[in-house]
Amino acid sequence: MQRLVLFDLDNTLVDRAAGLRLWAQEFCVRRGLGQADVEWMVEADGDGLVPKEIFFGELRDRFRLPDSVSSLWAQYRVRHPALIPVFPGVPAGLTRLRAEGWKVGLVTNGFADVQLRTITGSGMGAYLDGWAISGAEDVRKPDRRLFEIAARRCGTTLSDGGWMIGDSATSDVGGGQAAGLRTVWVDRGGAWPSGLPVPDHVTPSVVEAFAVLLAG
Ligand SMILES: [Mg+2]
Structure with a gap:
């Protein structure tokens, strides 16, 4: 062989899981959200298996964000990979x-x-x-x-x-x-x-x- x-x-x-948590923590700090919100985001990500349109739609609705789903997703696509150890x-x-x-x-x-x-x-x-x-x-x-x-x-x-x-x-x-x-x-x-x-x-x-x- x-x-x-x-x-x-x-x-x-x-x-990836550690990187996702870092990304969620950074996101929550910037948006004035708390640790419980970090936990919610980690859970909602479903270890990366939840489709991103669904994840970012839920995220926007839950925190009443002004951003579009596509804008949130676009920011994530650049930032999350940079945080993965x-x-x-x-x-x-x-x-x-x-x-x-x-x-x-x-x-x-x-x-x-x-x-x-x-x-x-x-x-x-x-x-x-x-x-x-x-x-x-x-x-x-x-x-x-x-x-x-x-x-x-x-x-x-x-x-x-x-x-x-x-x-x-x-x-x-x-x-x-x-x-x-x-x-x-x-x-x-x-x-x-x-x-x-x-x-x-x-x-x-x-x-x-x-x-x-x-x-x-
Ligand atoms: Mg894998």
Whole structure:
């Protein structure tokens, strides 16, 4: 099996949840809102899964903001990515993998501009051989085609296998399995959904996943 590893971005390599909380805190300070409002915003974001038109519509209504939904969303698209931190140990881990001959790629679902800002703003781009963003390619995880694009950008194909690592049971693990990859599920504190094929490994963060790869 070739030394190819593809990573998910949000809440795998970078702490989107922490960045969202920072963004909500900044927003509430600027708008004269309180800590309870921060908590409401974090909840309403639904870990990023609530459609943004709905989220910003609810936000505008709840706080009776004069801004349009599209204006709120446009500000968020620039500011939130700038606040997303990289998880500790990620730059060192990716550097070590590449030093050991691994091709390191990224497969992420999301808007092209937001994800690209996250990749470049966090500095992650310097540690990657290639990436594929669903919004730029018009195909989403778990579709195998997005994994194929990422592998190609790393200068290889999926035919010799590799690894997919991420925190989503369906998009990352299910998608990786469908792409013929071995998988590591980064468990953020939930249970593995019953009925789904299990990953090869489960780790509490991506840092332990680096050790799985380096041990193989
Ligand atoms: Mg994720």
